[in-house]
Amino acid sequence: MKPSLPKGTRDFTPEVFAKRKYIFNVIENVFKNHGYKAIETPAVENLKTLTGKYGEEGDRLIFKILNSGDYLNKIEGSELSSIDSKKLTPKISEKALRYDLTIPFARFVVMNRNEITFPFKRYQIQPVWRADRPQKGRYREFYQCDVDVIGSNSVLNEVDLIQIIDEVFAELKIPVSIHVNHRKVLDGILAELNLKDNTNAVLIALDKLDKIGLEKVKEELSDRIDSNTIGLLFDKIGAIENGGIDSISAEKGNQGKEELNKIFGQFKGDNKLSKNNDLLFDIKLARGLDYYTGTIIEVKAKDVEMGSICGGGRYDDLTGVFGLKDVSGVGVSFGADRIYDVLSSMDSFKDVKLYSSKVMFVNFGEATLAQINKCMSELRKNDVSCELYPDEAKMKKQFSYANTNNIPYVISVGDEELKSSKAKLKDMNEGTEETIAFDDLVKRFSNG
Amino acid sequence: MKPSLPKGTRDFTPEVFAKRKYIFNVIENVFKNHGYKAIETPAVENLKTLTGKYGEEGDRLIFKILNSGDYLNKIEGSELSSIDSKKLTPKISEKALRYDLTIPFARFVVMNRNEITFPFKRYQIQPVWRADRPQKGRYREFYQCDVDVIGSNSVLNEVDLIQIIDEVFAELKIPVSIHVNHRKVLDGILAELNLKDNTNAVLIALDKLDKIGLEKVKEELSDRIDSNTIGLLFDKIGAIENGGIDSISAEKGNQGKEELNKIFGQFKGDNKLSKNNDLLFDIKLARGLDYYTGTIIEVKAKDVEMGSICGGGRYDDLTGVFGLKDVSGVGVSFGADRIYDVLSSMDSFKDVKLYSSKVMFVNFGEATLAQINKCMSELRKNDVSCELYPDEAKMKKQFSYANTNNIPYVISVGDEELKSSKAKLKDMNEGTEETIAFDDLVKRFSNG
Incomplete structure (x- = not known):
């Protein structure tokens, strides 16, 4: 049987795992520094928990699990034939x-509302699954790194999330622009032009401006909206694009305007973003139209063509559908796979080191094993990773194993070394050799 | 809609997550110190990769995923009615x-054989799923922590795994006995008594000795085996139990005897197990009868009734079914959930600390935010976790949040503090207060 993997899924070899782990560690450390706590939920949810939450398209993309046992036993044959x-x-x-x-x-x-304190700040780094058409950079099983605050309306939470985004990408050395918009501002414009009934169409079109251009977007909208109104809409958008937050008219979008001002106000003076990152008000940003109700955030790498590598927003009444009303939430999600691809294309993984052990002991057979085990035990007690080559293979093979596994030091303990209580130590990178007393091994390696 | 979880699955709250993380970290650190490298594989495999590998019972317990799209479109209605x-x-x-x-x-x-070097030492910590009947301590979604060496026949790999087991449980402070047996020794006994055709029945019976006792086991076997042979079998087992490895007769089980001697020989003199752990030869250990072909290992907590908390063994030709012949493997798997339950019942999580932040800043409103952001940014640059309470709530509420989240320090920056460039710092555990200059905050917290 020739083994294979389902479409859109991947194995992670030790090398790729190490690079991904580096990304997760950077993200997780920033989350922790901002006081967020980790939770995990099961991969498997009741189907009814998920359906109806992601739109019709989303429902189709949910992977369903077959009931266990004789799942047809309650269905009549006659019923089946026509189903x-x-x-x-x-x-x-x-x-x-x-x-x-x-x-x-x-x-x-x-479900856990009696055990948690609001505002509840959590992060969660786990895989998700979508029966999407696999393509470059899009997988059917992929990790999301989510960070959310629930139970607080303050836009200082948005400020916190933007700081998190800034710190993560500064640490990863990916220059980014952080685009921010507000759903209520968009709603205000739509209300002003009596376009409320066409909200979705307008927002989808807006989101496409960058990709297909103004003329094509106008053409798309012309099926539903008269050309005069389309003209007014894009005049308005253009004016706000040029004029910034101050140019948002007050009448309908005022809560949005006020919140945007508060958010941007926190990144002035001494509290600017890291030097390679930008914070931009972007009136054309309209993602997540089904669920975001307030701030919308999207992050793009400046130097690599990759689409959004992080995004999120505020959703009022997140938990309402499950019976807990009036709990506002705001959060962002980091896309580990796209960040991985950005770092790969920037050749930024040079410094992520993978070695299985710091030290490999050569296997010369039975007589030296007791001494080697003693040395290894001491080294490991001091968190120096080490291993013994398990077979009495030829020297060439043993050293070649150390080499391909990037093990930087190889120690030989033969009969002579046993007698003198000193090991032969080879630095695999420098190619140099030295002799070192068994008793000095820990000191030699425990400092970096 | 009242939310619920599928049977046998669980949410992990921040507190439980932190305790589990502590277990994973201990295990992972030992794996790394022994030179094992992490990989990950997808949760979703092709069904044909899995079926036929776990016995008939196992096949039934595999969670199957419904094909996407119109999965009935190739099946005739008439065919369906009778299926x-x-x-x-x-x-x-x-x-x-x-x-x-x-x-x-x-x-x-x-699939990755051209990218890895043999012997290949890997660890893998990921969830697995089984449609088992849920009961206390048995879940349908649970984590396994596996460590394996593949492509080396040397029993030094078994020695390495036993050292790993010893170090993990010493670090977790769970006294354990490590039971070791060898499938070839069992095969030798069965061959001697012409019981080869009843291998499975005998091994299953052996494994039950501790639970149901000798008489019941004999009764179970009497359907298949004559009472004289049953007598000889248990005489033999009893003799080996009393006599140890040396009493294994040489004729058939000699390779097993030799390997057991080599393994136990490595734990003598200076290389004994940690003081609370024991290594035992256990002729009655017969788990994993479908797949183990050499050494069998099982670990039990000494002071807590819990069954096996870690186990494994050697399987010849692990990869043969996928077309790569003659590659021997040996490995053990740590059961995180049972280890968690053991530690809980020993009240051993006292020292696992969970706090979201080390420092919380009280929110006094707009005027002090710039200064607070500056302080927090400095603290975070030095890996001191901190957060600002997002709302201008009453002091009582803000301090109560710090309290329930186990945040040990609360800093107040009001108008007066702004003027004097000094913050008010409260130690939540001691109840003491001090005044500290903004510039001294980093130094105050960055050392532990």
Whole structure:
């Protein structure tokens, strides 16, 4: 049997794992420094927890799990013959793989509400699954790194998240621009032009401006909206684009304007972003139209063409669907895979070191094992990773193992060394050799 | 809609997550110190990769994933009406959730064989899924922590794994006994008594000796084996139990005897196990009868009734089923959930601290935010975790948040503090207060 993997899934070799771990560690450390606490939820949720939360398209992309046992035993044969997959699914599948981390988090908050204190600041780094068409940079199983605050309306939470984004990408050395918009400002414009009924169409079109250009966007909208109103809409958008937050008219979008001013006001004077990162008000940013109700945030790498590498926003009443009303949430999600691809294309993994051990002991056979085990035990007690080559293979093979595994030091303990209580130590990078007393090994390696 | 979780799955709150993380960190650190490298494989495997590897019972317990899209479109209605679930499953499900980490690892080795060096030492800490009947301590989604060496026949790998087990449980402060047996020794006994055809029945019975006692075991076997042979079998077992490895007869089980002697020989003199742990030869140990071919290892907590908390063994030809012949493997798996339960019952989590931040800044409103942001930025640059309470709530509420989140220090910056460039610092554990210059904050907290 020739082994294979499902479409859109991947193995991570030790080398790739180490590079990914580096990204997760940077992100996690910033989350912790900002006082967020880790939770985990199961990969498998009840199907009814997930359906109806991601739109029709999302529902189709949820991986459903077949009920265990004889899942057809309650269905009549005659019923089966006329059934289609859509009708059959709810009868044979009660569970599914999570589609994102936000809905499971909302469920978590409601089910654990008596054990947590609000505002609740959590992060969560776990995989999610989507039956999307796999393509370059898009997988069916991928990790999300989410950070959210729930139970506080203050825009200082947005400020905190922007600081987190700034610190993560400064640490990863990826220059980014952080785009910020506000759903209520967009709503204000739509209300002013009586376009409320076409909200989704307008927002989707706005979001495409960068990709397909103004003329194509106007053409798309012309099916639904008269050309005069389209003209007014883009005049307005253009004016706000040029004039900034101050040029937002007060009448309808005032809460949005006020919040944007508060957010941007915190990044002045001594509290600017890191030097390679920018914070921009971007009236054309319209992502997440189904759920964001306040601030919208999107992050793009400046020097690499990659789309959004982090994004999020505020959603009022996140937990309402599960019976806990009036709890506002705000959060962002870092896309580990895209960040990985950005760092790869920037050749930034040079410094991520992978070696299995710091020291490998050559295997010369039975007689020296007791001494080697003693040395290794001492080294490990001092957190110096080491291993013994398990077979009495030829020297060439043993050294070649050390080499391909990037083990920087190889120690030989033969009969002579046993007698003199001194080991032969080879520096694999420099190619130099030295003799060192067994008793000095720990001191030699325990400092870096 | 009242939210719920699928049977046998769990949420991990920050407190539980922190305790689990402590266990994973101890295990992972020992793995690393022994030169093992991390890999990850996808949660979702092709169904045919998994089926037929875990016995008939195992196949039933695999969670299958429904094909995406219109999965019935290739099945005729007439065909459907007469079909049963067993026949339908392979037509509507091509993917499944992994059942353990060993088979995915074997697949990984075969698919990545040109990128890895043998012997290949890997560890893997990821969840697995089984449609088992949930009960106390048994979940449908749970983590395994596996460590394996593949491509080396040397029993020094077994020695290394036993050292790993010893170090993990010494570090976790769980006294354990490590039981070791050898499949070839058991095979030798069965061959001597012409019981080869009843291998599985005998091994299952042996494994039950501790639980149900000798008489019941004999009764179970009497259906298949004559009472004289049963008598001889248990005489033999009893003799080896009393006599130790030396009393194993040489004729058939000699390779097993030799390997056991080599393994136990490495734990003499200076290289004994940690003082609370024991290494025992246990002729009655017969787990994993479908796959283990050499050494068998099982670990039990001495002071807590919990069954096996770690186990493993050697499997010849692990990767043969995927087309790579003659590659021997040996490994053990740590059960994080049972270890968690053992530590809970020993009240051993006292020292695992959970606080979201080290320092919380009280929110006095707009005027002090710039100064607070500056202080927090400096603290975080020095890896001191801190947060600002996001709302201008009453003092009582803000301090109560710090309290329930176990934040040990609260800093107040009001108008007066702004003027004097000094903050008010409260030690939440001691109840003491001090005044500290903004410029001294980093020094105050960056050392522990």
